[in-house]
Amino acid sequence: MAKRVMIADDSEFMxxxxxxxxxxxxxxVGEAENxxxxxxxxxxxxxxxxxxxxxxxxRSGIEATNEITNNDPDAKVIMCTSVGQEEKMKQAIKxxxxxxxxxxxxxxxVLNEINDVIPx
Amino acid sequence: xxxxxxxxxxxxxxxxxxxxxxxKSLSTLAGxxxxxxxxxxxxxxxxxxxxxxxxxxxxxxxxxxxxxxxGETVLALERERALILQELLLDATDTDYSSEGSTLAKxxxxxxxxxxxxxxxxxxxxxxxxxxxxxxxxxxxxNGPRILPNQAIEAAKNHGVFLFESKLxxxxxxxxxxxxxxxxxxxxxxxxxxxxxxxxxxxxRLSTFEELAKEGAGNAAGQIGMMxxxxxxxxxxxxxxVPLSGxxxxxxxxxxxxxxxxxxxxxxxxxxxxxxxxxxxxxxxAMMPGDSTEDEIGSMTEGAIKxxxxxxxxxxxxxxxxxxxxSIEHSPPNFVHDMGESIMSPVVGKLGQQQDYAFVxxxxxxxxxxxxxxxxxxxxxxxxxxxxxxxxxxxD
Numbered sequence: 001m002a003k004r005v006m007i008a009d010d011s012e013f014m015x016x017x018x019x020x021x022x023x024x025x026x027x028x029v030g031e032a033e034n035x036x037x038x039x040x041x042x043x044x045x046x047x048x049x050x051x052x053x054x055x056x057x058x059r060s061g062i063e064a065t066n067e068i069t070n071n072d073p074d075a076k077v078i079m080c081t082s083v084g085q086e087e088k089m090k091q092a093i094k095x096x097x098x099x100x101x102x103x104x105x106x107x108x109x110v111l112n113e114i115n116d117v118i119p120x
Numbered sequence: 121x122x123x124x125x126x127x128x129x130x131x132x133x134x135x136x137x138x139x140x141x142x143x144k145s146l147s148t149l150a151g152x153x154x155x156x157x158x159x160x161x162x163x164x165x166x167x168x169x170x171x172x173x174x175x176x177x178x179x180x181x182x183x184x185x186x187x188x189x190x191g192e193t194v195l196a197l198e199r200e201r202a203l204i205l206q207e208l209l210l211d212a213t214d215t216d217y218s219s220e221g222s223t224l225a226k227x228x229x230x231x232x233x234x235x236x237x238x239x240x241x242x243x244x245x246x247x248x249x250x251x252x253x254x255x256x257x258x259x260x261x262x263n264g265p266r267i268l269p270n271q272a273i274e275a276a277k278n279h280g281v282f283l284f285e286s287k288l289x290x291x292x293x294x295x296x297x298x299x300x301x302x303x304x305x306x307x308x309x310x311x312x313x314x315x316x317x318x319x320x321x322x323x324x325r326l327s328t329f330e331e332l333a334k335e336g337a338g339n340a341a342g343q344i345g346m347m348x349x350x351x352x353x354x355x356x357x358x359x360x361x362v363p364l365s366g367x368x369x370x371x372x373x374x375x376x377x378x379x380x381x382x383x384x385x386x387x388x389x390x391x392x393x394x395x396x397x398x399x400x401x402x403x404x405x406a407m408m409p410g411d412s413t414e415d416e417i418g419s420m421t422e423g424a425i426k427x428x429x430x431x432x433x434x435x436x437x438x439x440x441x442x443x444x445x446x447s448i449e450h451s452p453p454n455f456v457h458d459m460g461e462s463i464m465s466p467v468v469g470k471l472g473q474q475q476d477y478a479f480v481x482x483x484x485x486x487x488x489x490x491x492x493x494x495x496x497x498x499x500x501x502x503x504x505x506x507x508x509x510x511x512x513x514x515x516d
Contacts, residue, residue, distance in 0.1 A: 010256050011227050011234070012223060012224050012227040013209070013228040013231045014227075014231050016224070055234070055253075055254050055255070055256055055257075056256060057255075057256045081238075082234050082235040082239075084238065084239075084242040085242050085245040085246060086245075086246055087250060087251035088245075088251050088253075091251065103145070103231075103234075103235050103238075104145045104148040104149040104235055105148075106148060
C-alpha cells in the first residue's frame with residue numbers, strides 16, 4: 001500500500017511540482033496553503049508524512065510542525081525550504097522536523113529524504 | 121554613520137554567492153544554465169534609482185525580513201524576462217497553464233524569487249550568525265522605480281539606499297537579466313560599520329563622491345560636445361563597489377577604442393575612457409580640421425581620442441582634487457584599441473596587487489542621440505579614497 005503524504009506550501013507552483021514528483025509513488029492526501037491549514041489537514045488525514053514549507057502565511061511551517069509533533073510525537077515532517085540558514089534548521093529540528101530538503105529540489109532528492117525518514 | 125570597506129566587500133561577496141545560488145536554482149528548476157557575470161553594490165540616490173529603472177516594466181517579488189536583518193526587500197526583473205522565465209519554469213515541470221497571467225504562472229516566478237532571495241539571505245544570516253526570518257513572498261508588477269518598496273524610495277530621497285545588482289546571463293539560452301536587491305538602509309549601514317578606522321568612510325561622503333562623479337561625467341560630456349559640435353548627454357553615472365575580478369567581464373567583449381590614464385596623488389588609481397569603434401571615428405572626424413576624415417581607426421583617430429581623453433580626464437579629476445582638497449596628477453594617455461576585457465584586465469591586474477574590491481565610477485555618455493556612446497571607468501585606490509573622504513570636514 002502506498003504511503004500517504006500531505007503537502008503544505010503557500011506556492012501553487014511548488015505544490016504542483018511536489019505533487020508531480022510524488023504522485024506516482026505515494027498517495028497525496030491533501031494540500032495546505034498555510035500553517036493553520038497544515039495542522040488541520042494533518043489532524044483530518046493523519047498522513048504518514050508531511051512535506052512542510054517553512055515560510056508560509058498566517059502560521060509558519062516551523063510553528064505548524066511544532067503543533068503537529070506536540071499532538072502526535074510520532075509525526076514525520078520533512079521541511080521543504082528555500083531557507084538554508086543554520087539557525088532556521090536548528091529551529092525546525094527543535095520543532096520536531098524529521099528531515100529537510102532545500103528548494104529547488106529534484107525527484108531523487110525528495111524520494112531519498114522520504115526514504116530516510118520512513119524506510120519502505 | 122560609517123561603513124567599513126572590508127565589510128562592504130564581505131557583503132558584496134555574500135551577495136555574489138547568493139546570486140550564484142540563485143543561478144543554480146534557476147538551472148535546477150528551469151533546466152537552463154546561467155552564469156553570474158558580476159555582482160556590484162552601490163549607494164544610490166533617488167535620481168539614480170529613477171535612471172536605473174526608467175521606462176521599463178518590472179515584475180517584483182517582495183518580502184519582509186525580520187530578526188538579524190530587518191526591512192523590506194525586493195527582487196526585480198524586467199517583465200519580458202519574467203515572462204520568458206515563467207514559460208521555461210512551467211514547461212520544465214510539464215505544467216498545464218492557460219495564460220501568462222494565470223495565478224500559477226505568477227506563482228512560478230514568485231517561488232523562483234523566493235528561492236533566489238533565500239540564497240542571498242542565507243549567506244548573510246550565516247555570516248551574522250543569526251536567523252533572518254522571511255515573510256511569505258508577494259508578487260508585484262509596476263513600471264519604473266515604483267516596483268521598489270516605498271521605504272526604499274524614501275531612503276533614496278533622504279540619504280540614499282544600497283542597491284545590489286547581479287547580472288545573470290544564459291549559457292545555452294538567450295536570456296540576460298539583472299536581479300536587484302535592496303536591504304533596509306539603516307540596519308544595513310550598522311552591519312557595515314566594522315571597527316577598523318583605516319577602512320571606514322562616513323556613509324554620507326559616498327553620496328558626496330557620487331555627486332562628484334556625476335559632475336565629472338557632466339564636464340566630460342560638455343568637453344566632447346565643445347570639441348566635436350555633437351550633442352552629448354550623461355545617460356547613467358553610478359558609483360559601484362565591485363570585485364576587481366568582475367570589472368573586465370562587466371566591460372564585455374565588444375571592441376573599444378580609448379585611452380587609459382594612471383592617476384597619482386590622493387587617491388591614486390586609473391581612469392579609462394572608452395568609445396565604441398563607430399563613435400570613435402565619428403568623434404575623430406568631427407574634431408578634424410577641414411575635410412580630412414578617416415573611415416577606419418588610424419593615426420588621426422588615435423591622436424584625436426588621445427587629445428579628447430586628456431581633456432576629459434582633467435575635467436573629471438580636477439573636481440575630485442578640489443573637493444577632496446588633494447592633488448591628483450594623471451599620466452600621458454595610453455591609447456588602446458581592443459576588446460573591453462583585454463583593455464581592463466591589465467588595469468585591474470595592477471590595482472589588484474593592493475585590493476580585491478574597488479569603487480568604480482561608471483559613467484555612460486550618449487553622443488549624438490543614440491548614435492554613439494562613451495564609457496568612463498574611474499578606479500581609485502580604495503584605501504586612499506577612504507582616507508581622503510574621511511579627511512573631509514564634517515557636513516552635518
